[in-house]
Amino acid sequence: MEKITRDGLSLTWLNGGVTHMDGGAMFGVVPKPLWSRKYPHNENNQIELRTDPILIQKDGKNILMESGIGNGRFSDKQKRNYGIKEESSIEGNLKDLGLTTADIDIVLMTHMHFDHASGLAKEDDGQWVPTFENAVIYTSDTEWNEMKNPNVRSQNTYWEQNWKPIEQQVKTFKEEIEPIPGVKLVHTGGHSDGHCILVLEHGGETFIHLADIMPTHAHANPLWVLAYDDFPMDSIFNKQKWQTYGKEKDAWYLFYHDYKYRAVKWNENGELVESIEREQYVYSS
Secondary structure, three states: OOEEEEOOEEEEEOOOOEEEEEHHHHHOOOOHHHHOOOOOOOOOOEEEEEOOOEEEEEOOEEEEEOOOOOOOOOOHHHHHHHOOOEOOOHHHHHHHOOOOHHHOOEEEOOOOOHHHHHHHEEEEOOEEEEOOOOOEEEEEHHHHHHHHOOOOOHHHOOOHHHHHHHOOOEEEEOOEEEEEOOEEEEEOOOOOOOOEEEEEEEOOEEEEEOHHHOOOHHHOOOOOOOOOOOOHHHHHHHHHHHHHHHHHHOOEEEOOOOOOEEEEEEOOOOOEEEEEEOOOOOOOO
16 A cells, blocks of 8 residues: 655555546547557556545544445446446455544545445445444535436436435535645535545645546646536636646645556646656556
8 A cells, every 4th residue: 555654644545446437538528649648548448547545644533535436336237337347445455554444534525426435335234334434424515415416417426325324424515624634625616516626734745636627647737627527617727726726835646546646746847756656556458
């Protein structure tokens, strides 16, 4: 498990599973000859997208950023359609760290699409129950409302079995929330109407998780947005806004989906100057 450690802060990437989604959809109107130079694809034109939560340990709290895709949540057809080659091993990862699901105090959800939220619930004796039984789960009220009342487009990604088991644990917010000092969720919209990002400030350093308005390092160009985005101009605006902030702060960018990088830092010219790579990643083209 890859880590970033500072005095009083630890970030650890857990294994939440992997999907393979259509590269054209993931890069929207960007032509394949351009995006394929920056991100590999398989023979089905699918790109590897990890779903790996980040365990944030700070101020005596165990905080999970996103939840992975869980286990036993998908039919064989869904596994084929979403290119699921591996499911979550978060519980085993936590055990290796001397923790259990009961030790997770907070789960921060940037949004509630199935590839982020399916790890929130699990089946136990035929009943759907919370995976992180003691956690407070934060998401924006806009996202939560759409999760519970999806439209004809969003009903394919907002699933009842992902929200019903956890509804007593959920706390929502309007524009931003800071569950503990220095750890903040900020509503941006864009990818979904309720989409949020993480801004983490600690010891003079800044870490930003732009979630699905910049799901991989190859999406750094503000104009490279997803065909899945409900409000692409909001994605572009907020990516520009927070990249400007990131430059001012010399920020690290954290990833949930990237097949290769856990975190990167770019200079003012957009050149990669520091990175943490996922260990032993394997890509079959």
